[in-house]
Amino acid sequence: MRTRFGTVLGKRMLSRILVRYISCILVVILVLFSRSLSAQAANIDSYVRRYLHITEQITLDLDGQGNTKEFSPQQLSDGKQLFATNCINCHVGGATLPDPEVSLSLTKLKQATPPRDNINGLVVFMRQPMTYDGSEETYWCRQVAPRVLSQQQVENLAAFVLTAAKKAPGWGTEVFSN
Numbered sequence: 001m002r003t004r005f006g007t008v009l010g011k012r013m014l015s016r017i018l019v020r021y022i023s024c025i026l027v028v029i030l031v032l033f034s035r036s037l038s039a040q041a042a043n044i045d046s047y048v049r050r051y052l053h054i055t056e057q058i059t060l061d062l063d064g065q066g067n068t069k070e071f072s073p074q075q076l077s078d079g080k081q082l083f084a085t086n087c088i089n090c091h092v093g094g095a096t097l098p099d100p101e102v103s104l105s106l107t108k109l110k111q112a113t114p115p116r117d118n119i120n121g122l123v124v125f126m127r128q129p130m131t132y133d134g135s136e137e138t139y140w141c142r143q144v145a146p147r148v149l150s151q152q153q154v155e156n157l158a159a160f161v162l163t164a165a166k167k168a169p170g171w172g173t174e175v176f177s178n
Contacts, residue, residue, distance in 0.1 A: 083161065123155060
């Protein structure tokens with residue numbers, strides 16, 4: 001009886017040790033995974049998270065012909081950083097200081113010739129800025145050469161502008177009030 005009792009007790013102890021061991025491994029995995037998620041979340045710009053409400057990939061109009069492209073929160077954060085570095089001097093909050101009649105609101109982007117309310121339309125404009133009616137080159141907006149920003153960087157910048165135009169409160173407001 002002692003041997004049988006000892007064997008049963010041994011199996012229970014072994015079972016408890018095994019459960020504790022597996023539990024410890026699971027806790028370690030969860031901690032590592034949560035650190036990875038918080039590190040990713042930390043890379044998302046607070047403006048992108050708070051005002052654009054972007055926490056996962058979004059799909060944007062690529063060319064106005066039904067083709068789309070996905071952008072991650074990190075790509076939009078990169079686009080926002082590029083906007084802050086390259087565009088904010090003239091486009092504070094989506095307004096256009098040199099020409100207040102032509103903001104970066106979605107309505108104005110759609111009405112431009114050619115339309116600039118899709119990724120390719122904005123990229124073409126940034127690569128070769130044209131007047132709002134598309135009749136001639138403009139020097140109000142700086143040309144973004146491929147040696148300055150890569151294709152992906154310019155697309156990220158365009159994705160940020162389009163997303164802000166769709167979601168950011170007050171983006172592209174033409175009339176500022178107190």
